[in-house]
Amino acid sequence: MKNTTTTRNVHVWDRFIRVFHWSLVACVLTNFFFMDDGDTPHQWLGYAASALVLARIAWGFIGPRHARFSDFFPTPARIRRHLADLLSGATDHHDGHNPVGALVMLTMLALVLSLGLSGFLQTTDAFWGEEWLQELHEMLASTLIAFAGLHAAAAIVMSRIERTNLIAAMVTGVKVRRGRADGR
Numbered sequence: 001m002k003n004t005t006t007t008r009n010v011h012v013w014d015r016f017i018r019v020f021h022w023s024l025v026a027c028v029l030t031n032f033f034f035m036d037d038g039d040t041p042h043q044w045l046g047y048a049a050s051a052l053v054l055a056r057i058a059w060g061f062i063g064p065r066h067a068r069f070s071d072f073f074p075t076p077a078r079i080r081r082h083l084a085d086l087l088s089g090a091t092d093h094h095d096g097h098n099p100v101g102a103l104v105m106l107t108m109l110a111l112v113l114s115l116g117l118s119g120f121l122q123t124t125d126a127f128w129g130e131e132w133l134q135e136l137h138e139m140l141a142s143t144l145i146a147f148a149g150l151h152a153a154a155a156i157v158m159s160r161i162e163r164t165n166l167i168a169a170m171v172t173g174v175k176v177r178r179g180r181a182d183g184r
């Protein structure tokens with residue numbers, strides 16, 4: 001059989017999602033690596049990250065098809081099917097998020113909101129100087145960074161498996177899938 005290659009382009013990520021993603025990355029990484037002493041710029045960046053997440057949650061209900069939670073919500077059945085397909089070597093393609101990626105994404109959204117809340121509480125009279133809250137805030141931040149590392153690594157690995165540059169797609173909005181003419 002001739003090994004001809006084909007490409008299939010699918011527009012998946014709207015402009016809001018792309019701006020949201022890279023702005024969130026900038027806020028989170030800057031806060032974690034460069035502004036970790038809790039001063040005013042740190043607080044504003046943290047609130048900006050939280051506001052981005054709240055807007056993303058609204059977009060998950062009113063945005064276009066692949067932005068909607070209903071398109072990728074990781075139900076146990078969807079996760080099981082995705083893992084079974086991966087283990088059997090079949091590449092089960094998702095134009096939007098795959099269910100495991102979606103689970104990680106939702107966890108990261110929850111972590112950013114928890115950081116916003118635990119950060120805010122540290123600025124209130126009631127919780128000022130509470131050590132356990134500072135430790136919780138720090139632990140949430142480290143967990144978020146660990147998930148983000150896993151997430152970025154998974155994006156690289158899945159790009160290879162799916163023969164689609166998923167990172168470029170988060171920049172351009174378009175998933176370009178390189179495949180073979182025989183569909184494999």
Ligand code: HEM
Binds near residue numbers: 031047122144
């Ligand atoms: C993306 C969101 C955020 C991330 C990733 C983040 C991360 C961090 C990290 C890594 C630390 C340093 C902990 C240490 O080494 O002692 C820290 C400290 C702190 N953060 Fe955040 N933060 C975020 C949001 C916020 C928000 C929204 C506020 C407040 C409005 C806030 C208030 C503080 C304060 C007051 C400290 C100092 C705590 C201490 O004295 O140990 N953070 N944050």
Ligand code: HEM
Binds near residue numbers: 029
């Ligand atoms: C602090 C760091 C990061 C956070 C908090 C984060 C968060 C997210 C979130 C929330 C989404 C879902 C997008 C949506 O539907 O709204 C997402 C998707 C995505 N992110 Fe990140 N991200 C981070 C870093 C990165 C990095 C460094 C890369 C590149 C290596 C990356 C590549 C991607 C890709 C390719 C997708 C789409 C996955 C797919 O095709 O289903 N992310 N990220």
